[in-house]
Amino acid sequence: MTQDLPEEKSRAAAWFRALRDEIVHAFEEVEARHEDGPLADQPAGRFELRDTKRTAEDGSDAGGGLMSVMRNGRVFEKVGVNVSEVHGRLSPAAQKSMAARGVPGIAENPSFWASGISLVAHMQNPHVPAVHMNTRMFWTPGAWWFGGGADLNPCLEYDEDTAHFHGTLQSHLDPHDPALYPDLKRWADEYFYIPHRGRARGVGGIFMDDRNSGDWEADFALTQDIGRAFLPAYLPLVERRRGQAWTEADKEAQLVHRGLYAEYNLVYDRGTKFGLATGHDPDAVLMSLPPLAKWV
Numbered sequence: 553m554t555q556d557l558p559e560e561k562s563r564a565a566a567w568f569r570a571l572r573d574e575i576v577h578a579f580e581e582v583e584a585r586h587e588d589g590p591l592a593d594q595p596a597g598r599f600e601l602r603d604t605k606r607t608a609e610d611g612s613d614a615g616g617g618l619m620s621v622m623r624n625g626r627v628f629e630k631v632g633v634n635v636s637e638v639h640g641r642l643s644p645a646a647q648k649s650m651a652a653r654g655v656p657g658i659a660e661n662p663s664f665w666a667s668g669i670s671l672v673a674h675m676q677n678p679h680v681p682a683v684h685m686n687t688r689m690f691w692t693p694g695a696w697w698f699g700g701g702a703d704l705n706p707c708l709e710y711d712e713d714t715a716h717f718h719g720t721l722q723s724h725l726d727p728h729d730p731a732l733y734p735d736l737k738r739w740a741d742e743y744f745y746i747p748h749r750g751r752a753r754g755v756g757g758i759f760m761d762d763r764n765s766g767d768w769e770a771d772f773a774l775t776q777d778i779g780r781a782f783l784p785a786y787l788p789l790v791e792r793r794r795g796q797a798w799t800e801a802d803k804e805a806q807l808v809h810r811g812l813y814a815e816y817n818l819v820y821d822r823g824t825k826f827g828l829a830t831g832h833d834p835d836a837v838l839m840s841l842p843p844l845a846k847w848v
Contacts, residue, residue, distance in 0.1 A: 554696055560768055564689040565637045565667040567772075569618075571687075571779045572635045572669050576620055578783055579631060579673075582790055586626040589795030591676055597625020599633070604833040606638050614640040619836045623843065627680070627794050631673040632839035639665040642692075646829050650692075653762065657694025665691040668700070669779070670823065672840040678806035679793040681706035681713060681754075682813065684840070685782045686823065687775050697764040698775040701736065702782055703744055703757030704789075707809035708802060713789045714755045720785035721758050724777045732774075736760050746816050753816045761822075807846035814845050 576599050583596040600623070605616040617636030622628050642650065642662040651658045668688025675682060687700030704717045722733040736758035743759045745752050758778065763771050817824050817840050827837035 554691070554693060557691060557696060557768070560696075560772070561665060561667065561689070561691065564772065564775075565635075567776060567779075568635050568667055568669040568687065572618070572620065572633050575633050575671065575783065578787060579622065579628060579633075582627050582787070582794070583622075583625045586794055590797065591626045594624075594626050597622045597628055604634075604636065604836045606636075606640070606833065608640050614638055616833075617836065619833070619839065621839060625676070627676060627790065629674050629676045630843040631671070633669070633671045634836050634839055635667075635669045636836070637665075637667040639663075643829050646826060649825075655692060655695050655762075658692060661693045663693055670839070671782075674810065674842045675790075675794075677794055677796060678707055678798050678802040679710075679796040680790055681793075682810075682842075683786050684757075685779070685786075687779045689772075689775070695764065696768070697762045698771050699761040699763060700775060700778050701740055701757055701759035702778065702785065703740055703754055703759070704786075705754030705809070705813060707806040709755060710793075713792070716788060717755075717757065717785045721778075721781050724781035725758070725774075728770075728774050728777065733758065744816070746812065746820070748819075749812065749815070751812075753812055804846070807844060808848055810842040810845035811847045814841055817841060 580598060586592055599620045602619045603616060604619050606614040608614040615638035617634060619632065619634050621632045623630050642658065642664050647658045647662050666688060668686060670686040672684050673682060682705040683702065684705065685702040689698050690696065702721065704714065706713065725732040725736065737756060740757050740759035741752065744754065744756065765771055824837060824840070828834060
């Protein structure tokens, strides 16, 4: 049995909320600065906020979160930055999935608590890559762990953008352990692979799950640095590409690539499956889907 960890849960949930606030502010600043280039004559985008609620099967409160979505901005076509803090009892399907991953004690006591931040950005300009990031903490009576990562999903690839994104992630991981970046990069390459397409959904990044070294403080610090790496890894790419002109062929490539992204999230993504299986707000869970996509 693990300890209940009330202080640790509170600190983790507060951190995810603070990171949300920082990212939302930074993205709205990007919208405000975009005064030249494609769509600069349009109104600057702003985030719309909505509380989300989760209700247990017996009707009792089971937590919730904050859904923050910007639609039809100058730079961001659709971006969501959601945070949640939920608790309750795992469904039989979720119990089975976690037991298969080796989480102890799930069959005896399926209680859980989870908190995290989840971000997906789909951009107006096809030259600006889409991106995903999340970090989370999960607790059950038998175990606790952290997870998360970030990955870049360009439809039009630029080697210098990929190098900057990966290099920034590595610079935030190396102080914890130089072996972490290659391990988490390899994990991302495997996790974000689409078997039925025989390809990755993007140019990778880092990914971890079930992180429990036995030292909660160390694992929390690592998780925080994954979150801290996001803006310096991604914002320079947005600034570099947001004013670049695009063609109809570029837009076509973007829409087709978004179809690939949607396929992955609906068929394979573990977070999507867990959110829907545990009864969380489906609009918040499916926030990751692009506003428009195309299959050919």
